Amino acid sequence: MASRPPPAGRPGKPPGVSLNRALSKLGLCSRTQAELLIAEGRVRVGGKVVRDAALRVDLNRDRIVVDGAPVIAERKVYVMLNKPRGLVTTRDDPQQRDTVYACLEGLDLPFVSPVGRLDKASEGLLLMTNDTHFANRLMDPASHLPKTYHVQVGTVPDEAMLETLRAGVSVDGETLTATSIMLLRSGGRTAWLEIVLDEGRNRHIRRLLAAHGIEVKRLIRIAIGRLPLGDLAKGTARHLTPEELALLGS
Template sequence: MPPRNRTSSRPQPARARQAGDGGHGLARVLSKLGYCSRSQGEALVREGRVRLDGRVVRDPEHRTHAATARIEVDGRPVRAEAPVLLMLNKPRGLVTTRDDPEGRETIYQCLDGLDLPHVSPVGRLDKASEGLLLLTNDTGLAQRLLDPASHVPKTYHVQIDRAADDALLAAIRAGVEDRGERLGVRSARWLREGTRSAWAEIVLDEGRNRHIRRLLAALGAQTLRLVRVSIGDLPLGDLPKGAVRPLTEAERALLERQA
């Protein structure tokens, strides 16, 4: 079942939030309005539970202009949710998805018991990675933060299975080619040095699938731990592992400026 569609004390109809949009598939519009995920929207549409301007539409890709459309699910009007932006300290071992076909635990167990609209992760952290993950129903902000053109830096603290040395650091900074992709970094420096392992701070302004792990593996180093500690100038801070909190207005404004 999709999340319950809530209305605040100042409900915002779809036309108020999405004026001037160029149109999207109906399932995607349901997701952009914060009603449900895109896959849930596709199922609702195919089941005939969604009406668009008074008629049932069964095509999830039916072109829909949310600025002018009247959308109902099970006879209830769908209204845009108030924007929600959350910070989660993702624990290791959880996958960054709502429904996992392999039955693995997901980040959404950290949201159990919270009265929230449908929120989606802004980017991903793989199962073995930890740290700062944003979740939101504001698809516009999410897209701007993820757009490579915005160059919003993301900072990671990474433990590797090798002692620190200048040659390895220089190679990390130079980047590598892997599977036809360029894996580069914005900056890198050593944080802590040991005889058998070391911690590095690596900053990316773009992120490919398993970017840091693949980069280090190509250089002969294994990633033991990978923790994202900031997005732009927004730090994870002392948020406990598995905890979630809403961003303050100042923090949200900071991200908006950087995106």
């Protein structure tokens, strides 16, 4: 029997980035908002109206115009905020819930996106930027950037329980582990733990503790890498200083 020829390789993607992503990278809006602008015929590339959000464009060569005005790359900004409980980490929420963007009011900012997420019930340090290279580097699992949390739990774990937590657990096919877990203090029926992660799976800490029947009462991120939350007031945001950017390796 004649041998079957090998399957043809898949062609690579054309150079450049998709148009909706280009508008986001340039700091104009989110990708979702960009798709709406494109669908409404408000975006031109090279003088022609484009309605295909997947069209590949070259940010260094193609002239992109929205509503008659050229889109110019915004300055790079880096913001830290102290997220309160009850806000969602998104700009456009279908359920119309309050978002972290309420914390940015009063700051003169281009469009910025969160670097990673904190769920609605969680609090603490959240970074936002329009520098996609910076964000991707911090979120890259290969970077193993540690994130430190203080977690109030509805029990007082003994050393044996702490060792069990440190060993990790498999939940829904995922292995959930922590870099370190230590008891900070306890009182009555609750305790505060310090938990350090070097990866960020969905609801990582809550699922890890729930697997052992431990209730999370509060969860606060207090540091990303060597950058601490410090004394930033809850619900407020400010620009990172050059020294703080250096702590993140920038």
